[in-house]
Amino acid sequence: MNSEQQFNANPFENYHCIYWVFTQLCNDFCDHCYNSSGPKGERISHKDCMAIIDNLPGKLDQIILSGGEPLADKKLLYAILDKLREKYASNTFITLQFNGDLLTKAILQILLDKGVNRFSIASIDRYHKKKGERKSILAQMFEDHGIVFHKGAPEIQKPFSELPRTYGFFGSTEEMWLGGNWARGRAFDNNIWKKDGHYNFCKLHSGAISFLDSTDNSVMQELSIQLWKINPCCPGTVEPMGDARKEKISEVLQRVSSSKVMQKLNKGNAYGMGESIGISADEGFERAMKLGNICLWCDEFFNRHFDMKSQIPKNTNTKNQFSEGS
Numbered sequence: 272m273n274s275e276q277q278f279n280a281n282p283f284e285n286y287h288c289i290y291w292v293f294t295q296l297c298n299d300f301c302d303h304c305y306n307s308s309g310p311k312g313e314r315i316s317h318k319d320c321m322a323i324i325d326n327l328p329g330k331l332d333q334i335i336l337s338g339g340e341p342l343a344d345k346k347l348l349y350a351i352l353d354k355l356r357e358k359y360a361s362n363t364f365i366t367l368q369f370n371g372d373l374l375t376k377a378i379l380q381i382l383l384d385k386g387v388n389r390f391s392i393a394s395i396d397r398y399h400k401k402k403g404e405r406k407s408i409l410a411q412m413f414e415d416h417g418i419v420f421h422k423g424a425p426e427i428q429k430p431f432s433e434l435p436r437t438y439g440f441f442g443s444t445e446e447m448w449l450g451g452n453w454a455r456g457r458a459f460d461n462n463i464w465k466k467d468g469h470y471n472f473c474k475l476h477s478g479a480i481s482f483l484d485s486t487d488n489s490v491m492q493e494l495s496i497q498l499w500k501i502n503p504c505c506p507g508t509v510e511p512m513g514d515a516r517k518e519k520i521s522e523v524l525q526r527v528s529s530s531k532v533m534q535k536l537n538k539g540n541a542y543g544m545g546e547s548i549g550i551s552a553d554e555g556f557e558r559a560m561k562l563g564n565i566c567l568w569c570d571e572f573f574n575r576h577f578d579m580k581s582q583i584p585k586n587t588n589t590k591n592q593f594s595e596g597s
């Protein structure tokens with residue numbers, strides 16, 4: 272099958288953005304870390320990472336490589352960048368999201384040579400060890416290499432090779448992450464997660480909204496891979512949708528796309544995710560309020576009511592949630 276036939280057979284072979292945490296190894300150990308990264312953080316092998324790249328869609332506009340601290344697993348990062356270039360040439364925009372603590376001029380040059388388009392420093396806040404104190408040193412290093420400041424991710428237009436390389440800074444602010452920490456990892460263990468069942472993480476940028484499509488122009492089509500776990504969102508569902516080491520991302524997406532539960536998540540409506548199996552949005556909202564967080568309601572839903580893997584209800588008395596004919 273040629274690539275055109277492949278895209279026609281499975282539209283998810285052409286995808287917009289994948290956020291990949293390829294390592295949870297990190298030089299820091301922040302209290303609010305949602306994936307419990309740290310000096311003893313979980314890692315996957317070189318072989319697994321190469322298999323994951325083989326399983327990425329044939330066309331991918333953007334990939335964001337993150338961690339953990341990608342530079343704490345530098346050899347693996349370099350191998351990933353080489354393999355991405357082999358697969359996509361320069362047709363995929365590569366963002367490196369990292370804390371910047373371990374960056375040197377020599378490493379920056381290697382990253383440029385290996386095709387990184389954007390450098391996104393995610394550590395400018397009071398939770399990180401350095402609390403943003405390296406900001407001016409890093410800015411100087413980027414400028415010296417001809418990399419230009421751009422506050423948010425720039426509008427991505429092809430050909431990427433003609434776009435300037437950019438850098439930017441962000442951190443956990445009261446509105447974002449500090450005030451709204453996910454009920455995950457150390458943020459959960461340290462009891463600094465957002466306790467407000469009204470707050471809908473699912474329809475924000477890092478939530479599941481638009482992971483299947485981009486009908487809402489204000490939110491891009493994005494999914495996350497946490498090490499190897501394929502998730503519709505960055506917080507991550509309690510069970511992943513699939514295993515990126517063993518399954519093609521496009522096949523996993525195609526499989527779940529006919530599920531009415533996953534279609535609700537695609538709309539950022541986790542309260543109503545159970546409607547097709549007889550659990551109303553009001554009930555979902557009530558549970559989120561009781562549990563204090565919409566993602567905890569989502570965990571309960573997948574633990575008690577619905578099997579992520581088979582995409583069928585756990586209670587056989589509940590209604591079949593699949594679309595007609597699927």
Ligand code: SF4
Pocket residue numbers: 297298299300301303304305307308309338339340370394399
């Ligand atoms: S928040 Fe970032 S820098 Fe801090 S431990 Fe987690 S991955 Fe490392």
Ligand code: SF4
Pocket residue numbers: 472473477478479503504505506507508509536541565566569570
């Ligand atoms: S509600 Fe579920 S799908 Fe939505 S962001 Fe939270 S964990 Fe992800």
